[in-house]
Amino acid sequence: MQLSNWILIYSLAILLIPLAGYVLFIIRDGNIAWELSHTRLGRCTSCQRVFLVKRHALAPRCPRCHAVTVTYLSKN
Ligand SMILES: [Zn+2]
Numbered sequence: 432m433q434l435s436n437w438i439l440i441y442s443l444a445i446l447l448i449p450l451a452g453y454v455l456f457i458i459r460d461g462n463i464a465w466e467l468s469h470t471r472l473g474r475c476t477s478c479q480r481v482f483l484v485k486r487h488a489l490a491p492r493c494p495r496c497h498a499v500t501v502t503y504l505s506k507n
Contacts, residue, residue, distance in 0.1 A: 472484065473502060476500065484500070
């Protein structure tokens with residue numbers, strides 16, 4: 432095999448490896464499942480309603496009954 436063929440194969444490999452990596456990155460990025468943060472969830476101690484706590488809420492209250500809430504994973 433001549434040297435020009437090896438240079439052609441090497442050039443194609445140099446171009447195709449990043450392209451294949453980019454395609455795999457796009458495929459993997461589309462399959463990522465979004466998850467809701469459990470630390471941002473509040474559970475009402477009165478009516479057991481689970482809701483999203485607003486970002487800067489110091490003492491979040493239940494939107495339905497305004498009772499005191501605990502974090503979602505808490506056993507109280
Ligand atoms: Zn409630």
